[in-house]
Amino acid sequence: MGCISSKHTTVTRAPSIVKYDSLQIQKDTSTQEQQNTRFIENCMIVWFVDPAATPEKETVLAHLRHIVCTLRIYTDQDACVTFMTNICEEKIFLIIPSGMNSFVERIRYLRQIEKIYIFDGRSNNINQEIFRLNLSTLCEQLRQDVELCELDYINITATPPLTSNSDSTKQTAEFLYAQLMKELLCRFKLDDNVQNIFLNFCRQHYAHDNEQLSTIADFEQNYRPEKALVWLNRSCFISRMLHRAQRAREVDVLHKMGFFMKHMHIQISNVYEQTFALTQNPVVVYRGKTMLNNEFEILVKNNCGGLLSCSTFLITSVDKNIAMNFLRRRIATHADRIAILFEIHADPMKHNTTSPFASLDNIDLNEESENGKVCFTLSVIFRIESVEKTDEQSMNNMWTVKLTLIDDHDPHVRHLIEPLRNNDVHANPLFHLGKLRIAMGDYDHAEQFYHKIL
Template sequence: MIIWFVDQAATPEKETVLAHLRHIVCTLRICTDQDACVTFMTNICEAKIFLILPSDMNSFVERIRHLRQIEKIYIFDKPSNNIDQETFQLNLSTLCEQLRQDVELCEFDCIAVTATPPLTSNSDSTKQTAEFLYAQLMKELLCQFKLDENAQNILLNFCRQHYAHDNEQLSTIADFEQTYRPQKALVWLNRSCFISRMLHRAQRTREIDAIQKLAFFMKHIHIQISNVFEQTFALTQNPLIVYRGKTMLNDEFEILIKNNCRGLLSCSTFLITNVDKNVAMNFLRRRIATHADRIAILFEIHADPMKHNTMSPFISLDNIDLNDESENSRICFTLSVIFRIESVEKTDEQSMNNMWTVKLILIDDHDPHVYNLIEPLRSNDVHANPLFHLGKLLITMGDYDHAEQFYYKILADTSVLNRPHRLSLMHKGLGSILMYKGEYNKALEYLHKALEVSLSYLPSDHPDLASIYTMIGSCYSHMANYALALDNYKRAMQLMQNNIQPVDQQSIDDVHSCIIHFSELLKHQK
């Protein structure tokens, strides 16, 4: 996203600048008030902001310098008595060229990485594991996705609205509409245009609407990689070593990489690497030159074609007609491919003070660690309610806003209304999310809906109702309505005790503790 701070006056020069900036990114915002600008930037944590300011705003820079979402700040002045038109045009051209380079570097660097600790680790990795499983479940769903003949038109209509002011991208959209074929998916992934940018952003930010619109394109890429892999790499015995550069902030590097050595790592995108180590090193040098506070990471990836098949296909882009000018051999791995973090070592490099080499081993289909993590995602229940389980993983990750979007989207599906079990799950899921967000009145509304729907197909003494009563009790306790909280906890306990099936002892203990606590609380209130 580009944010340009400029005065409100409309001038021909202002429109010229806007036209140039729209060719670089589609998301462009004009700011005229400092306080409003700070508030806006603070609230969009997922964005990467390229901020353009006039030269007289040093105090403003000090106010916003700490914001991690700011990628870079540029100084650019509009024409004035001190700046003639020729100098203005030269400055604008210089600004736009630098922006193009910086945006390209940023997009290449912004691959979403998830990781899980090794099996022997005792660390609390619930959130990390949920992030890892979310990416893998998205991949599982993509493989099952049924191609809709109208999917391409839906995507292109959306993109035309999104790029309504960018004639260059509108022309590219028209080209896509006329020439796209499934066997050309990798060509379009490799092309810096509307669809590749949209894909990279959607995978990084978990935008479910965008991912659904792009699903046909992602599946075409995966199929193309799998087919070419079977025809080429699967027949060779030569091990492969490729490289990819990435930068991270120190805390992210410690949590995701160093603390998970011997664990698993996955990139939730189609990962493009290079057989030439110097290409990755040159990227890191350019990135660190303007982001000295970041850790430079060189991923050294070892892949043995003889050990991998359906789960981890990869191909050489040399075998694809990409019509680009790249002279380096690049290898593209499929979506959310999984590696083992073999080693993490500090590297001496003169141009970078803080560089690490991370050795990754591409796992095979029979890896027991991966099997234990992934196999539950292939259960009948997950396949029957995939979006519900994606929402549950998002809740575990603490990403309540995206989880809420998932459940609202499912409730908008009319087929769910005729399936009370699924409908109850959705209401219960929304109740859980709204409780986490502190919206207790709204949470109660959905939890009571979940109870009402459940009672339409379950007897009133069914043990499956216990979890709903427990959540209602918890909601009332947060609202300081302790009498109703106690009533619901007692009802939950009664259902648990009447259950002839094994019940999680921790759940019983938790509810029992709540009953004792609120009984004592109400006794003292009297």
Template sequence: MGCSSTKNLSSIIGAPLEKHDPVSGPINTSSPHRETRFIENCIVIWLVASSTITAHKNIAEKLRQVISILKIFNNPTECITFIENIREEKVFLIVSPEMEQAVRSVHYLSQLEKIYIFSLSFQKMETIDDQIIQTKIFSDINDLCEQIHHDVKFCELDLINIIVVPAEIQSTTFSAKQVAMFTCIQLVKKIALRIKFESEHKDVFLDFCRPYYVSNEEQMQYLEDFENNYRPKNVLWWITKPCFLSKILHRVLRTYEIDVIYKMGFIVRHIHTQLTLLHENIFSLFTDRSIVYRGKTMPNDEFDILIKNNCGGILSFSNFLTASIHKKDAMDFIQQRLITHPKMAAILFEICLDLTIRSTANVCAIINNLNSNMKSEEGEICFTMGTVFRIQSVEQVIDNLTNMWIVKLTFVDDNDQQFYRLVAPLRTNDVDTNPLSYLGKLLIEMGASERAEQFYLDLQTDPSVFNQPRRLARLQNGLGLIFTYKGDHMKALEHYHISLKTTLSYMSPDHPDLASIYKSIGDSYRNTHNYIQALANYEHSAQLLKDDQHSIIDLNDCIIKTKQLLEFNKQQC
């Protein structure tokens, strides 16, 4: 996602370059081309006349102190192309007055959050009305930075990933993807809660972060502070600060960037642990049934598909969700968002804290007293990631002339039958012993095979994996699954063979657990039309499973079909 106009500006923008980019598409490790990877939700793009770039270097530095990711263009066409290729991020676009007409064609793009006109030569503030975005002209960089800081804050709060599983699951792509997303975030939490905090975990995470913030003095100070003073017991204090940790965590839990979540696994565990410890305090502060509020805006068609038509279904947020005990706070937030996006659906989540419902997974705590500087967030509740709710009702109301949807949510307890069925696969022995492979499978079902591939490729260099044969075998099996999905059966075969060789280093050759690997190898050979090898591996797998009549049925079917294909080939010759 780069372009020529930014390459000669690297000293200004300071954007780190990574070899892999799960956001922009499949990984090509043989390609010399490298693309920028973003690790926050919001970016600022500045389209400015080329003759003034050098003179505006100080302005660029000020902008970078407001938001870490700044891209500068002097060519409108390249700028528009860059914006059109943005997938996950929200763009705040600054343009010179003479460039304003050139970029009006991108106003309709969902990734474009807001446009600002900036020129030092404009002494009079003016407003340009647009059908979609109201654009204000700024002549003072401090005023512009203050406005961007305000807008980014509210945009970040609105970027929460909502997962809804219908009460009656249909055989549709939508339902399958939502189920995979729901299961994925529950599995990620399960894996993270197993992690034992070691000092090297923090070091690996900090080494990953530093290149992205090298040009941001404030965030580099946060990084140093985190390195010297972070302790598990103060993790909630850290996530209430507008720093690198909260920004990255908020993004990667929204976008399922598993490679980064893996690096932050110890943070996820510490947050959940602290929320669990503080959860009991809620019982002394609330009645049995109290309401907390969270505002949200989203496109109307997305709201209809995801929430309006799924009353009675299960709803979950992939991130650590915050809500307020004050309805006015949530309403004010919605009003602020509608100023920028008046055509969005306005949603007020009313979350019932029914403290009679006990759930080991759904914990929450009041966190406003952790930071004395956060007076405006007084009465703020934080729910653990993946908290599960039931959509009790969806009602349209008019509040202060605002057309709004009230969505009432209640906790789902551990005995809820739909929840129990959804997480049933995570309780199997196969997932317990091979969670990484199953995680890759879920990412594929979500349509995020590139993220899974990125995760597994990164794990190959992780000492905690390549020094542990069992983990390495599972990793190679996961890569085989991904390449099978992508249709690259030769590459899949390569990884399955490595998985088999590694597994044989700690498992006897007649162990039944080898059967699944031999079957995967057989499938890959059959997909490459090598039916002799396919048949040999299927038969070997069946031999290992000779006492498991249920599992052998599918294998026998594979053997029969492969023999038929082999016989057909012989006849053709």
């Protein structure tokens, strides 16, 4: 990915390994402890420190904290393996010294490990200029890889056509769970103090990250509801926390961020009314995603003709090449995954009060933002029109999935969603969320919902 002084190896069904030379680190025999054990971002860095290396740990840590919030440092192999094995929701970017082949063999098939970076730091006389260059290269590669991972790491839910005879109880429950969360958001009442509660929560979990603390202060001072889309597109605490909470279905965090999501939905609706609602031209946009084969078969291929939704504010592009370049970069280091190009068709002439979308071209984004971005509101619903194998020289296993944005009066949608809109559901949301969790097979979270009711 354009990194200098690196050696890149792709291994099927294992995290890719990148080697850099001469990283210096400090002797350390203790495990890095976080003030809070809860993880609030999708990605984390685990750094296995070579006790024989030279001291530059604090310098490295200062740079790594600009990339992710959660860092763990280990000097004991067993403790490191135990920690990573117990990670279920997050993606791990692992940094290790060279000469640890047996350690790599122990952990290389852990799905939660996204990538491994190998550094040699055994020389005590290394030139500091070389050290800074290699550290800069490491951080730039990590930044790119984390960004790609975040883009790819979104939840997709789907449900088969009404005519299907397959047992889709779990799938449908997952689909309805995301839609119920959206329904509750639309009725979310803005409390005067909710933003302060959220920011205090953020300060607690970013207590060791001065850069994000500064951004939190900026948000507190300058955030306005009409700037919600700008903040979503900033690579900072609020977009990272939102992506994590939406993907992991963390209701308490989503509740704290309800004001922001509601502002997002309102701003997208306003932009939609000012732009797309006034045109008769259909919109075609693209989004790339990779999946494991069984996930693709169950969620997409077997549900052709059914419905699909992304549990996030989905950002797409009118430029197909942007989605294709993303897929090429992901497949280059994840050869075991399937490359999926979502081709999304949206007709502005259809009534889409619950599923608006907005062009980000006229939004006050930063100068590095790409033109042609289109953002769909939370958990919009698409119909899977077709799933076709695509011949692409750079990717052996690529599929194009044509999606059509569903209008508000689609019979399939009404059949599924109307039961969520009655007064009983909105009067007892935790009870109904718990029921859906049970249908999803997630009994632990269902129990948590019912305990809150009691």
